[in-house]
Amino acid sequence: MFFGRTETELINEQITNQSTVTNEYIIKKLIEQHDTTEMQEGVRYYFNQNDILSREQYYWKDGQRIKDETKPNHRIPSGWHKLLVDQKVSYVAGNPVTITSDDKEFAKRLNEYFNEDFDDDLSELVKNASNKGVEYLHPFIDENGLFDYIIIPAEQVIPIYEGKRKQKLQAVVRYYYVNRDLDSNKQVIRAEWWDTKQVTYYIQGDTGEFVLDTFEDTNPESHFTYKKMGYGWERVPFIPFRNNEEEKSDLIFYKKLIDAYDRTRSDAQNNLEEIQSLIYVLKGYEGANLAEFMENLRYYKAIKVGEDGGVDTNTAELPIVTVKEILGLTEEDIIAFGMGVNPKQDAFGANPTGVALQFLYSLLDMKSSQLERKFTKALKQFVWFFTEHLSISESKQYNPETATFTFNNAMIFNETEQINNAVMSGGSPSEETALANHPWVTNVQDELKKKQQEIDRIDLDVEGDDDESTEEI
Secondary structure (H helix, E strand, C coil): CCCCCCHHHHHHHHHHCCCCCCHHHHHHHHHHHCCCHHHHHHHHHHCCCCHHHHCCCEEEECCEEEECCCCCCCCCCCCHHHHHHHHHHHHHHCCCCEEECCCHHHHHHHHHHCCHHHHHHHHHHHHHHHHHCEEEEEEEECCCCCEEEEEECHHHEEEEEECCCCCEEEEEEEEEEEECCCCCCCEEEEEEEECCCEEEEEEECCCCCEEECCCCCCCCEECEEECCEEECCCCCCCEEEECCCCCCCHHHHCHHHHHHHHHHHHHHHHHHHHCCCCEEEEEEECCCCHHHHHHHHHHCCCCCEEEEEEEEEECCCCCHHHHHHHHHHHHHHHHHHCCCCCCCCCCCCCCCCHHHHHHHCHHHHHHHHHHHHHHHHHHHHHHHHHHHHHHHHCCCCCCHHHCEEECCCCCCCCHHHHHHHHHHCCCCCCHHHHHHCCCCCCCHHHHHHHHHHHHHHHHHHHHHHHHHHHHHC
16 A cells, blocks of 8 residues: 655655755644644643543433533543653653763763753653653753753654654754734744754744744854854754654553543442432322422321332442452553553562562563663763763863763662672672662762771771780780
8 A cells, every 4th residue: 555745754855855945834834734632642641631521421302412410420530641650750760870981081071960950850851751752852052151951842843854764853843832022912933943053043924924033133043152153063952852763652552541440430439429328119109299209208207108009119239349340450451551560569479579579560661671772862962962062162072972871770679688689699799799789879989988998997996906905015
């Protein structure tokens, strides 16, 4: 079967072939086609704004569907998506990423820059990429000539790649809404066209077309200015941090299961509220209507019935066991297809071994590995911009390819078992390796220094005791 090329692919081809098509036309077409529905959906479910919140109750009358304002309509959203995403964030970025390099001076510079603030931002990137499928990092040089970066929401970014493999960025269109002028609340789109050398600013006109933004003193302008000189990075300064190869949100793999869970839970609450403890079955009732019956029953504690009449009662019960079974099965599917860790897991007992815990975390580890591979490539690109800045500002030449990033996955472990293993293996691996696997040690080098200081103090105490013994003799 032959599928025709999309308009976006045609536009990219025109750009690559240096066609006469204008940037203004391309920007307008790309923004019109930019569908962020799945991205917004992932963010919405993360903040527990599930589809169930918009559900209405209806009934049919005379062939027409009418909204029912009287029936109970509980809308109970579940936080499964947030749970699964937060598990992933904690697992991938709960511990700082280890950065190393064969060049010790370069490794020192990297670790000075990639500090606690970056670790915090990395957690945000993992969360946002899991919700949206991708998130972008924009490196820049600030007004003081210092290297910096900012996270750009993926909803604002339209990448334009060379070729179909999407390996090299040719340009990026970033767009967002601004006020048309200071005296008006009218919102229009402002767009930025970034290529490998400069950025050009556009604003949406009254007719919907895009024109150059005349409020910019220099338009287009260089990527950044250093010592009054304009520079271009020679690369488009936007780095995609992908969740997976397809840039898809985690939510798409289990959204319908979450919706089914929400419906079942909400329906159970509705049914519980609607079910009466007693249903009266009337025979030969002499009253005028049911309202009179309930009033007589309430006030007089008695009712009048005709010959052969009477009142029977039936009870209605909610099939709670069935509801619990359905919710339990749906929950298991959400955890399985969401590739997470079941917080209610008790199959391994109160004190599971390391092998059992590894099995428990196997799905989460598999899912996280996809993101870690994509993030490692993105971090390598980010280091390239960092080294370019150092070469300009300090004339320092470092090879960004020597930088290595290691994600230190955070998982629950059997502390007693790990301590015993570290102690019992003291004669096999080096002391440094044993300390690195000890759960109480966060900084191996600091721990080695502390141990050496303890040894030195003991040696001093022993020498002091020997001196006193000599004097007595």
